[in-house]
Amino acid sequence: MLSLNIDYFKSKPVNIPKITILLDHGYHVEHLIEELEQVYPQMLTKVRFELSTKPSKQEKAAQGKTGFVPAVARWVVERSNAWMERCQSLVKNFERTLSHATTKLNLCFVRLMLKRLAVPS
Known part of the structure; x- marks a missing residue:
């Protein structure tokens, strides 16, 4: 692209x-x-x-973990992508300009923040 x-x-x-x-x-x-x-x-x-950092076998053993251990920084990005996908921002890009696409992503995160701030009923 x-x-x-x-x-x-x-x-x-x-x-x-x-x-x-x-x-x-x-x-x-x-x-x-x-x-x-x-x-x-x-x-x-x-x-x-x-x-991204990849934990060694010794680091995993010290933490008491085996097998797959996710890298911390990478999963921040993966989690953000999952949130945007829930807002259907990654499904298809219908915006014609970069500013419209950025605004849509910002609205997605504002929506997420409002849901977290809402009082549970």
Whole structure:
């Protein structure tokens, strides 16, 4: 999708804050950086990729856990995606502009906050 709309992105200044994107161990950071350099090299001054921490066997044993142990930072993102999916924000994107899509996501999280603040009946 980025490569299809690259002219739009290149016409805009890179005014995003410096961010770190946590990736699962299924992703290859070097490949992502290489592809992003070809498509939009200015973005690399603001974006950094990092593999999420994966607990070792010794750390799992110290916690008294075996098998799959979720990485803390990754599951924050997964949980947020699940909340947005409940608002049907990830099912299909009907918005034509980025500002409309952002507004829809903000409304989804406002809805979530209001539900949590509501007095249980």
